[in-house]
Amino acid sequence: MSTVRAACPKPAAQMNATYADDTVIEWNDFYENGEYERIAYIGEEAMPKLLRRFFERHGAPESFASIGCGPAAAEFALAPDYPDTAFYGYDISEAVIEDNATHAAREGLSNMHFDVASLPNLGIDRRFDVVYCLATLYFVDGVDDSVNALYDLVKPGGYLIFNYPNRYTMWTFDAAFEGSRRDLFHRVVDGKNLLSYERIRHLLDANPKSYWKLMDAEALPFVGRDTPCVYLRKPEN
Template identity: 40%
Template sequence: MTDDAEARCGDGADAGSEGDTNTAAGSEDDTNTAAGGEDDADADAGGEVDGDREANADQGPTPETSRAWDEYYRGDEWEREAGIAGTAGMAEMAGRFIDMVEPADFASVGCGPAAAEFELAERYPEVEFYGFDRSPAIVEDDRREADARGLDNVQFAVDALPRLETDRRFDVVYAVGMLYWVREIEDAIVDLYTHVREGGQLVVNYPNRYLHYEVLDEESDADRDVAPLVRDAENLMTFDEVGRLLGSKPRSYYTLVGAEDHRELKWPIVVVEKRG
């Protein structure tokens, strides 16, 4: 990956014209049904815990800070191979989604060690991949890994929610497994959506009441403290809230990519199309 390629990761020019937009990823008939969809089950969930979000909004620092993540990735305990162990299946599902919508570019927000992104970049050389993370340490490491793999269609830059600094727009914006550490979750979801090109797709998951209760049930304080905002019900969302926030009905990612076996109540992932 060249220095010029790295510099382009945060610039303001769209990669591709507005005329290169994607068609809808499935019809409205693909919306979640009551037959086992965690998103529908979650639609009215969280009322009794969501009320804490505003009351707790000013509590102290959390792992959402750049310094905390940077210290983690620079620490002796983190290793790239161990860091990607929990991502099995994510690249396969994302690959199915790419096959459906055929994007020109794909942005992953909160990419971390970018295990799925590297696999996808190798499988889809015609797609430009962009990885954003708040930690300069992991971005540097990802850039070295991209160079080692000889990949010139994947770029990395330091950026973070709730408001990304880049003013690029993309055919797919993908944010899975990272909103748990963002306090201003509604602002973050709206900001993600603004970075989707018209006709493109937002793929996002969010903490809900099921995950909140699971975190509370952890046996050790250390495990409960991994996701303090979720533990304290400060940033929980529901399927319906995502739809109201963005003005477009979400659809189940699992249903669209034929991965119902991966569906979990505590791990909802939805797709929202950007419409003009």
């Protein structure tokens, strides 16, 4: 069974992980204690390596946006080696955005920029060569609008990379998760924010393809039919 690492330090009654007003407070509470790990919550150390492989194969973008960046593990791993790429990280939590900005300044990473934003109404007025959204749609209401909002951020000729919950994710989480972790992923368990290749194709009028396959990552232990991750290239015109 593939796995998703859940950042869930609080009891279920305190951690209602939806993108509603009270969620801002809860995620801030989580990040403000400063005890979280700066890791990718899917794939951990493998995700920066896969993203680096994407840059190597498809060219380093001039601009890169991570939506729901959390502690921005992949972005911090790549930014020192790609000084000409502007990395933008957005998250619902003011606390993690402030922490990321402080860490970037301390490391002298002037090509990293952070701001508060949340799906589906991001309020971001720029466009990017690569838009990246990992381990975020599990927690979002209005998943159709969120996918459209992500695609709208992509420049013509650019890429959107994102993972999402599907029916297999729902079945896996329903069987495996209890207590606070089940509550954290309750929208997936309840089948309220599930997607599929067909649904994405309908929403964007574009053909999603497997990011795992593109990056030769299909044999990695966290990759399975319950952890789909896709990429789309936006037409030039």
